[in-house]
Amino acid sequence: MSDHLLEISGMHKSFGGLKVIDDVSFDVRRSSRTALIGPNGAGKTTIFNLLTGVYEIDAGTISVDGEDITDVPAQDRVTVGMSRSFQNIRLMPHLSTVENVMLGQHARARNLGNLMFPLGMMPRNNWRTAAEEALERAGVGTYPGEVVANLPYGVQKRIEVVRAMVSEPKLLLLDEPAAGLNKTETNQLQALLENVSDQGVTILVVEHDMQFVRDLCDHIVVLNFGRKIFEGTPEEVHQDPAVLEAYLGTDDDTAEAADVS
Amino acid sequence: MSGYMEAQLIILCLSIIYAYGIFLPAASGQLNLGAAGFITLGAYASAWFNAGTGAELPMWLSIMLAMVFTGVIAFAISFPILRTRGVYMVLATFAFAEVVSGIAINLEFVGGASGFPVDDHADVTVIVPVTILVILFSFYFMSTRLGLALRSIHDDESVATLFGVNVRTAKVVAFTVGAMLMSLGGSLYGHHYNYIEAQTFNVLLSIYILLYVLMGGTQTAWGPLIGAAFFAIVPETLREIAESAGLKWLAEGRFMMFGAFIVLLMVFRPEGVMTRTLQNRLGSGLFRQKKVVSDDAGGGS
Ligand SMILES: Nc1ncnc2c1ncn2[C@@H]1O[C@H](COP(=O)(O)OP(=O)(O)OP(=O)(O)O)[C@@H](O)[C@H]1O
Numbered sequence: 001m002s003d004h005l006l007e008i009s010g011m012h013k014s015f016g017g018l019k020v021i022d023d024v025s026f027d028v029r030r031s032s033r034t035a036l037i038g039p040n041g042a043g044k045t046t047i048f049n050l051l052t053g054v055y056e057i058d059a060g061t062i063s064v065d066g067e068d069i070t071d072v073p074a075q076d077r078v079t080v081g082m083s084r085s086f087q088n089i090r091l092m093p094h095l096s097t098v099e100n101v102m103l104g105q106h107a108r109a110r111n112l113g114n115l116m117f118p119l120g121m122m123p124r125n126n127w128r129t130a131a132e133e134a135l136e137r138a139g140v141g142t143y144p145g146e147v148v149a150n151l152p153y154g155v156q157k158r159i160e161v162v163r164a165m166v167s168e169p170k171l172l173l174l175d176e177p178a179a180g181l182n183k184t185e186t187n188q189l190q191a192l193l194e195n196v197s198d199q200g201v202t203i204l205v206v207e208h209d210m211q212f213v214r215d216l217c218d219h220i221v222v223l224n225f226g227r228k229i230f231e232g233t234p235e236e237v238h239q240d241p242a243v244l245e246a247y248l249g250t251d252d253d254t255a256e257a258a259d260v261s
Numbered sequence: 262m263s264g265y266m267e268a269q270l271i272i273l274c275l276s277i278i279y280a281y282g283i284f285l286p287a288a289s290g291q292l293n294l295g296a297a298g299f300i301t302l303g304a305y306a307s308a309w310f311n312a313g314t315g316a317e318l319p320m321w322l323s324i325m326l327a328m329v330f331t332g333v334i335a336f337a338i339s340f341p342i343l344r345t346r347g348v349y350m351v352l353a354t355f356a357f358a359e360v361v362s363g364i365a366i367n368l369e370f371v372g373g374a375s376g377f378p379v380d381d382h383a384d385v386t387v388i389v390p391v392t393i394l395v396i397l398f399s400f401y402f403m404s405t406r407l408g409l410a411l412r413s414i415h416d417d418e419s420v421a422t423l424f425g426v427n428v429r430t431a432k433v434v435a436f437t438v439g440a441m442l443m444s445l446g447g448s449l450y451g452h453h454y455n456y457i458e459a460q461t462f463n464v465l466l467s468i469y470i471l472l473y474v475l476m477g478g479t480q481t482a483w484g485p486l487i488g489a490a491f492f493a494i495v496p497e498t499l500r501e502i503a504e505s506a507g508l509k510w511l512a513e514g515r516f517m518m519f520g521a522f523i524v525l526l527m528v529f530r531p532e533g534v535m536t537r538t539l540q541n542r543l544g545s546g547l548f549r550q551k552k553v554v555s556d557d558a559g560g561g562s
């Protein structure tokens with residue numbers, strides 16, 4: 001068993017003539033908490049879209065757990081063991097909170113018996129109970145039956161994370177999970193992710209909140225204009241001149257200033 | 262029950278069955294204007310199995326064979342049709358219904374343009390229980406994980422895909438099962454009136470059924486029931502009031518009033534009468550949701 005859960009090598013992606021991802025290679029260590037950071041438009045979300053199969057990769061390979069998944073269709077990547085949350089909330093607006101979370105379980109329930117099981121008619125069933133418990137653990141257990149469209153932003157943001165978690169991925173991809181959360185919510189999210197990580201789940205997180213990144217992550221990959229400009233520990237990242245120049249600035253205040261999106 | 266009431270009840274039941282047939286695909290965002298096509302297939306196939314083959318199959322078996330026959334055709338055409346979206350799907354399904362109608366009118370062994378008599382009779386004691394079964398089945402179907410997947414597809418197809426939903430298969434199933442329900446409705450129509458003509462199942466019928474469903478709401482299984490009941494009952498009630506009170510203006514203007522009402526409904530409830538939120542609001546009085554008191558679950562910044 002390789003030490004690396006995710007291996008990206010020679011990844012390229014262009015939109016029209018614009019090179020958005022330019023020869024990016026990096027590995028994500030099993031059970032690590034890796035951050036992918038960089039200025040707006042650096043290509044972080046695009047990498048997530050390439051990993052999950054939303055876009056087709058132009059060149060390069062992606063492997064998860066030693067298996068080359070470059071040509072695996074999007075709907076099957078979740079069964080390979082990858083699941084994600086979205087930068088812009090992509091919950092199903094007409095589904096209730098718990099139904100959104102049960103959608104996250106779909107990949108584990110794709111046989112005929114499970115597909116035809118009346119989730120909505122049985123008020124107590126294992127799937128629903130598991131979804132409610134997952135919400136409870138994330139501190140958003142208050143709203144199981146409510147339609148998500150009417151819930152506060154910070155709550156929706158965390159439901160996104162829960163939905164990704166309940167597919168029981170090996171690799172959890174989180175795109176700016178702390179954006180728009182207040183301090184309490186951010187701490188709660190961090191505790192939740194540490195807990196998930198302790199159970200062996202590998203986390204790859206895109207985040208502008210550098211405090212959150214430093215507290216949570218043990219490894220950082222920095223992207224700028226579609227290229228990888230640095231890779232190392234949180235301590236090292238603050239010493240690297242290229243990173244300071246491109247993203248973090250000379251002191252932390254400017255990093256916070258980049259935190260508006 | 263008076264003969265008049267019974268006649269109205271039959272119309273209501275058939276409308277409900279048709280509406281669920283359009284609702285199942287609509288719940289995943291498909292706009293199907295081909296109801297008349299599937300109803301025609303069901304009506305003719307069942308009539309023919311029942312009396313045209315020389316084998317003289319019993320009515321219930323003819324109806325079921327007709328459902329299978331319609332299901333096979335719906336499955337086959339679902340692949341090209343589901344490549345289209347929105348208004349293009351409306352056109353594609355409409356075109357399908359026109360083709361079916363054209364074929365039925367020209368097939369001499371089912372009577373051609375002069376219509377086709379149907380042997381066995383289905384009265385209200387058959388149609389009402391079947392309608393109730395269709396309603397129960399639809400509620401069950403929408404409560405399954407497959408139903409959840411269909412509703413997810415309606416909201417965000419690409420996110421549903423990323424969570425492992427096989428979007429194509431789910432849509433094909435909804436389209437095909439819906440077609441089979443409409444086939445069932447069509448068969449019952451034929452066996453009730455004991456005479457069918459392809460011209461009866463025209464585009465106006467397809468439009469009405471799609472309207473029932475969109476007006477009733479596609480988010481919950483209550484929608485088609487409310488939509489069909491409303492459309493079947495309100496114009497008739499207005500007519501009765503007009504007649505008994507001798508209001509000539511109401512008798513003549515009721516369709517105009519009804520039309521105006523539909524426009525208002527579309528303005529004020531564009532997602533249909535029964536939405537998920539409304540269902541919650543009505544339901545929370547009956548089944549209180551568990552509320553965990555927690556301080557930190559409030560709004561983000
Ligand atoms: N579908 C697309 N078509 C064309 N250009 C795109 C597309 N998706 C992304 N881009 C471009 O690719 C670049 C990288 O975008 P991406 O969303 O990956 O950045 P990001 O690092 O996630 O930024 P942010 O921190 O603002 O979220 C941007 O210039 C963006 O405009």
Ligand SMILES: [Mg+2]
Nearest residue numbers: 044045046087
């Ligand atoms: Mg982004």
